[in-house]
Amino acid sequence: MSLWEYANPKKFMATADAVLPWLTGLTAICLTVGLIWGFFFTPDDFRQGSTVKIIYLHVPAAMMAINAWVMMLVASLIWLIRRHHVSALAAKAAAPVGITFTLIALVTGAIWGQPMWGTWWEWDPRLTSFLILFLFYLGYIALWQAIESPDTAADLTAVLCLVGSVFAVLSRYAVNFWNQGLHQGASLSLDKEENVADVFFIPLLVAIAGFILLFLVLVLARTKTEIRARRLKAIELRERLA
Amino acid sequence: MMPELGKYAGTVLSAYAISLVLLAAIVLLTLWQGRRMKRRLDAAERRRKNG
Numbered sequence: 001m002s003l004w005e006y007a008n009p010k011k012f013m014a015t016a017d018a019v020l021p022w023l024t025g026l027t028a029i030c031l032t033v034g035l036i037w038g039f040f041f042t043p044d045d046f047r048q049g050s051t052v053k054i055i056y057l058h059v060p061a062a063m064m065a066i067n068a069w070v071m072m073l074v075a076s077l078i079w080l081i082r083r084h085h086v087s088a089l090a091a092k093a094a095a096p097v098g099i100t101f102t103l104i105a106l107v108t109g110a111i112w113g114q115p116m117w118g119t120w121w122e123w124d125p126r127l128t129s130f131l132i133l134f135l136f137y138l139g140y141i142a143l144w145q146a147i148e149s150p151d152t153a154a155d156l157t158a159v160l161c162l163v164g165s166v167f168a169v170l171s172r173y174a175v176n177f178w179n180q181g182l183h184q185g186a187s188l189s190l191d192k193e194e195n196v197a198d199v200f201f202i203p204l205l206v207a208i209a210g211f212i213l214l215f216l217v218l219v220l221a222r223t224k225t226e227i228r229a230r231r232l233k234a235i236e237l238r239e240r241l242a
Numbered sequence: 243m244m245p246e247l248g249k250y251a252g253t254v255l256s257a258y259a260i261s262l263v264l265l266a267a268i269v270l271l272t273l274w275q276g277r278r279m280k281r282r283l284d285a286a287e288r289r290r291k292n293g
Contacts, residue, residue: 039258040245050247053254057261100268104261111257115250214265218272225276228283235286 007084009227016220023220027213034060034207042200054112055196056204060211062105062171065133068098068215069161069168072140076158086223088154089230091161092144093222097215099137106130126183129170136164150230 006012038056045052075091078084109127110120121127140160147153196204247254 035258040243044248050245050250050254053245053247054257057257061261096271097268100264104264107260107264108257111253111260115253214269218268221272221276225272225279228279232279232283232286235283235290239286239289 004082004084007082007086009086009231012086013224013227016224020217020220023213023217027210027217030206030213031210034203034205034210037203038200038207042203045200048116051112051115052200054108055200056207058105058108058112059204060208061101061108062130063208064211064215065098065102065105065130066168066172067212068094068101069133069137069164071219072098072161073165073168076161079154080158085154085230086227088150088158089226090219090223091157092154093226094215094219095137095141095144097218097222099134099141101211101215102130102134102137106134124183126171129167132167133164133171136160136167140164150233 006015035056039053042053044050072091072094075087075094078087079091106127109130113122114120140157143157143160144153147156
């Protein structure tokens with residue numbers, strides 16, 4: 001079995017229909033357990049007090065905001081190189097989900113920053129690169145809406161996605177590139193010493209799993225909608241020409 | 243049942259409220275768009291079959 005089989009819309013729809021119920025159930029379990037565990041059953045941080053509970057939303061949302069763009073990048077490259085329509089539609093489907101995660105990361109970051117840093121916003125490298133990523137998401141969605149021909153739209157948005165990837169990478173590594181700025185270093189690391197304490201870390205992992213699964217569920221469902229929209233457009237075009 | 247959030251209660255609760263509203267919005271929008279598109283495509287396929 002080859003991965004390219006899923007470039008066939010019928011095969012993609014059948015597989016998505018088969019896995020979506022299971023993925024949806026698993027998503028509901030992980031999100032519910034992660035957020036309830038984090039909100040109700042974790043202690044306050046000795047410095048940040050109860051605001052540490054925002055980590056269960058802020059970190060998974062920020063992670064997925066960047067990863068959604070990376071997924072869009074891979075799908076866009078597949079479109080540009082192999083011209084598989086499903087991959088272009090999957091990239092289009094992921095953008096509204098990615099922008100929602102980016103908005104959650106920006107808003108929860110501002111709300112968290114106010115009591116901890118004394119300001120809602122600072123032109124800090126990570127915050128600024130995240131804001132630019134948000135603007136790229138807006139531009140990407142607007143470009144899809146603005147162009148009538150789906151193939152031209154897929155080409156131009158794929159190029160925009162390649163350019164925006166610079167800011168997705170910057171958003172991820174800004175805290176490592178530049179030491180100045182208010183935002184602290186990564187909360188998750190392969191180096192155990194750099195990680196948050198286990199009491200926060202384990203529910204955080206469950207919440208992250210929930211956000212990853214939610215992203216998968218939403219992208220699969222939205223890609224199905226985009227495939228149907230493309231089919232509808234073809235039928236309507238044939239009706240107009242007949 | 244509600245944890246003691248102290249002086250940051252407003253901060254934590256508003257972060258959760260806004261995030262959950264945004265998550266619910268994207269989930270509901272996805273469901274609504276999916277159902278609407280399926281209905282429209284089914285109607286178009288029926289038209290096509292009926293000639």
